[in-house]
Amino acid sequence: MQSMNTSPRPGFLAALTRGFKGHCPACGEGKLYWRYLKVEPACGACGHDLAQYPADDGPAYFTILIVGHLIVAPLLLFPFIWQAPVVLVLVSTLLPLTVATLVLLPLIKGAFIGALYALRIKAQDGALHTADPADRSPQP
Numbered sequence: 740m741q742s743m744n745t746s747p748r749p750g751f752l753a754a755l756t757r758g759f760k761g762h763c764p765a766c767g768e769g770k771l772y773w774r775y776l777k778v779e780p781a782c783g784a785c786g787h788d789l790a791q792y793p794a795d796d797g798p799a800y801f802t803i804l805i806v807g808h809l810i811v812a813p814l815l816l817f818p819f820i821w822q823a824p825v826v827l828v829l830v831s832t833l834l835p836l837t838v839a840t841l842v843l844l845p846l847i848k849g850a851f852i853g854a855l856y857a858l859r860i861k862a863q864d865g866a867l868h869t870a871d872p873a874d875r876s877p878q879p
C-alpha cells in the first residue's frame with residue numbers, strides 16, 4: 740500500500756520519537772500497535788503501510804542491551820547482591836527487570852520502526868541479503 744500522506748517526510752529524530760511514543764512515524768497521529776507489540780498493518784490516520792518495516796530481533800536486542808547494561812550491571816556494584824541469599828536476590832531483582840523489559844520493549848520497537856522508516860529500510864530490502872546469489876542475475 741502506498742502512503743496517502745502528503746505532508747513532508749519527517750527527519751530521523753522526529754520519526755524515531757513518533758515511533759517511541761507508539762505513533763505512526765510518517766504522520767505522528769495514527770497508532771503504531773493494535774496490541775502490545777503487534778504493528779498495525781496500515782496507519783489509521785494517513786494510511787501509511789506500517790507492516791513493511793522489518794523490526795525482527797532489533798528491538799529485543801536493544802532492550803536487552805539497555806536493561807542489561809543500565810540496570811543489571813549497576814546492580815552488581817551493590818554488595819547486597821553478593822551477600823544476600825540467592826532466593827532473595829532473584830525475587831527482588833527479577834520482577835523489576837521483567838517490568839522494565841516489558842515497558843521498554845514497545846517503546847524501543849516503536850523507535851526502531853521509526854528509524855527504519857527514516858532510513859527507508861523495508862522488508863523487501865532484506866531479500867537482497869538472504870536470496871541465493873545465483874538468483875540475482877539480471878532479469879530479461
Ligand SMILES: [Zn+2]
Pocket residue numbers: 763764765766767768769782783784785786787
Ligand atoms: Zn500515519
